[in-house]
Amino acid sequence: MKLYVYExxxxxxxxxxxxGLRKMQCEVIYLPNDDEATPNALIGRKMLPILELDSGExxxxxxxxxxxxxxxxxKRALTQPVVDGxxxxxxxxxxxxxxxxxxxxxxxxxxEFRDLSARQYFIDKKQRVFGTFSPLVSVSGVLVDSANxxxxxxxxxxxxxxxxETTWSTTDVLLFPVLRSLSIVKGIVWPAGVLxxxxxxxxxxxxxxxxxxxx
Numbered sequence: 256m257k258l259y260v261y262e263x264x265x266x267x268x269x270x271x272x273x274x275g276l277r278k279m280q281c282e283v284i285y286l287p288n289d290d291e292a293t294p295n296a297l298i299g300r301k302m303l304p305i306l307e308l309d310s311g312e313x314x315x316x317x318x319x320x321x322x323x324x325x326x327x328x329x330k331r332a333l334t335q336p337v338v339d340g341x342x343x344x345x346x347x348x349x350x351x352x353x354x355x356x357x358x359x360x361x362x363x364x365x366x367e368f369r370d371l372s373a374r375q376y377f378i379d380k381k382q383r384v385f386g387t388f389s390p391l392v393s394v395s396g397v398l399v400d401s402a403n404x405x406x407x408x409x410x411x412x413x414x415x416x417x418x419x420e421t422t423w424s425t426t427d428v429l430l431f432p433v434l435r436s437l438s439i440v441k442g443i444v445w446p447a448g449v450l451x452x453x454x455x456x457x458x459x460x461x462x463x464x465x466x467x468x469x470x
Contacts, residue, residue, distance in 0.1 A: 256282065256306060256309055257282045257306070258274070258284065258306050259294065259303055259304060259305040259306075259307070261285065261286065261288060261366075261367040263360040263367070263436075268431065268435055268462055269318065269320070270320040271283065271461075272321070272431060272432075272460035272462055273321045273325055274461075275462060276423060277332050279329075281306075285367055286367060287367055287373040288374070289372050289375075289376035290373075297313050304320060306324070318425075333423055334422055334423070335418075335419055335422050336424060338418055339416070340415075340416070341412065341416070341430055344409055348401075349433055351398055352402060352437045353436065354385065355391075355437065356439055357388075358392055359470040361377055361381065362470065363470070395442075402440070403444045406443070406446055406449055409449055414448060418452070420455060423459070431457075431462075435453070435457075435462065435464055438453070438465045438466045439465040439466075439469050440469060440470070441469045441470060
């Protein structure tokens with residue numbers, strides 16, 4: 256199997272997670288961000304992740320990939336029910352998190368940005384959506400404060416939910432990529448319970464956090 260991804264992409268992280276949780280081997284291919292030809296040849300549009308199965312079948316939606324891989328031979332990883340409230344937390348706070356993360360991704364040493372043209376492609380594309388990065392960076396303090404308050408709320412939510420430390424659900428697959436995105440931001444105050452959860456998930460799914468390269 257081949258999994259085409261970007262290092263920064265939270266949707267790609269979902270697909271990477273299930274292989275880690277299942278302890279299954281997969282060839283992970285990091286595409287340059289300006290490579291339009293490869294995804295267009297595989298699925299007819301520029302979008303990642305893309306999973307190419309050994310049978311030749313191709314899947315492109317992250318949760319479709321997660322579901323298919325979890326149903327392959329062997330013990331399933333996602334056996335727990337979804338956790339109430341986490342999806343609403345993500346919906347409420349993901350915009351703030353991505354406003355913080357996207358400008359920092361643009362200047363990080365990720366495989367998809369090794370070529371200057373690929374980095375500029377990402378910058379141009381994201382600035383068309385979010386506006387120029389300078390204003391976003393200038394309000395980082397306000398956004399960081401908002402994210403820190405949101406994490407306190409998440410800490411309470413995780414404590415109430417008593418999420419398992421050894422088995423997982425779709426909730427884990429949805430939440431970890433969002434928090435991993437936030438891990439590239441300096442100044443984030445991680446509540447002990449949230450940080451412990453992130454570190455456990457990172458180890459379990461074999462996808463590292465970005466705290467060591469935070470900007």
